[in-house]
Amino acid sequence: MKPSILHITNGDSTTNYLQALKFEGEFITWREMLCEGKTSIDVGSESFWKTRFDFFKSSYKVTKKTFIDLTLKEYRNLCQKKDQKEIVLWFEYDLFCQINMIAIISWIKRYRKGEKVSLVCSGTVKGSKKKLGLSELNKEQIQQHYKNRVELSQDDIEYADYIWQLYCSDSPLRLETVHKFNPMSPFVYLSDAIDVHLQRFPSIENGLNVVENYILDIANKTKPESKNQLVGNLLKNQETLGFGDTQYFQKLEKLKSLFTSFHPVKLSRKGKKVLDHQLNFYQSLRNEHTYLGGVKKYSYLYHNATDKLLKITS
Incomplete structure (x- = not known):
């Protein structure tokens, strides 16, 4: 008799944790980071995976074999799972997870x-000052999360799919308001994640986005002794991003001209001017091949004073 539950998790650490706790059912691990690079609405299509591989190859030097072994084989395994009575989604509160989550719901x-589709989403936990990821929950907490999982209605599924379509569209402007129009949504962390997503467009103040400014700020404040220590500090202090070390190392490579040294880590004079909004670094970073969802990253500017996006017409 086949298991009646299919668990789709946000990563290997969650899958391994749930299996170690003897959760019944079959497991699929969603190994993607759709918050980065170009995306399209047709999750799982041949063109979708080609676009994603092109991004991973160009940005992270991922080989075709690695992409097939880690991502495509697991997706093909997902496609074979058709007999379960319930699909349980395991995701977290951050941007990384929330974008993956709405993509899977669209699929x-x-x-x-x-x-039947249910959602387990970690974040705010009683007694904790900070939001917790799934693998940070103890045995009792994760079992309680599972017990309290929310069954998604058809309206919930339609809503998540609609936000995914907007994320993949060639304009981010409708995301500025539409993601806040559903206060009864079970996706309690999605609104904050979309807010952070919109802040990933370059700031009008210095040309860096929220992630790049965060990197410079942590480097300046913590004065780490090495690049590895800087990335560790970034991972420890991030709140809504949910990025991994690989993402931060890649972003540091693009910002390296704003540093004089990584051993120890020191901002250059230019880097300090950019951080203090005395210099705009937009033109130095601009790249027509950089996408956030369906949008060219450098086609919009984030206006910090109004929390609005401005389209660049020229």
Whole structure:
């Protein structure tokens, strides 16, 4: 008899944790980071995966074999799972997880229509000053999260799919307001994640986005002895991003001209001017091949005073 539950998790650490706790059912690990690089609405299509591989190859030097072994094989395994009575999604509060989550729900809407879908989402936990990821929950907490999982209605699925479509569109402007129009949504962390996403467009003040400014700020404040220590500090202090070390190392490479040294870590005079908004670094970073979802990153500016995006017309 086949297991009646299919668990789709946000990563290997969650899958391993749940299996170690003897959760019943089958497991699929979603190994993607759709918050980075170009995306399209047709999750799982041949063109979708080609676009994603092109991004990983150019940005992270990922080989075709690695992409197939880690991502495509697991996706193909997902496609074979059609007999379970319930799909349980395990995701966290941060931007990284929330974008992956709505993409998978969009896939479910298309390929598993009518099936029971439930959501376990970690974040705010009683007694903790900070939000917690799934693997940070103790045995009792994660079992309680599972017990309290929320069954998604068809309206919930349609809503998540709609936000995914907007994320993949060629304009981010409708995301500025539409993600806040559903206060009864079970996706309690999605609004904050989309707010952070919009701040990833270059700031009008210095040309850096929220992530790049965060990197310079932590480097300046913590004065780490090495690049590894800087990345450790970034991972420890991030709140809504949910990025991994690989992402931060890649971003540091693009910002290296704003540093004089990484051993120890020191900002250059130019880097300090950019951090203090005395110099705009937009033109130095601008790249027509950099995307956030369906949008060219450098086609919009984030206006910090109004929390609005401005389209660059020229």
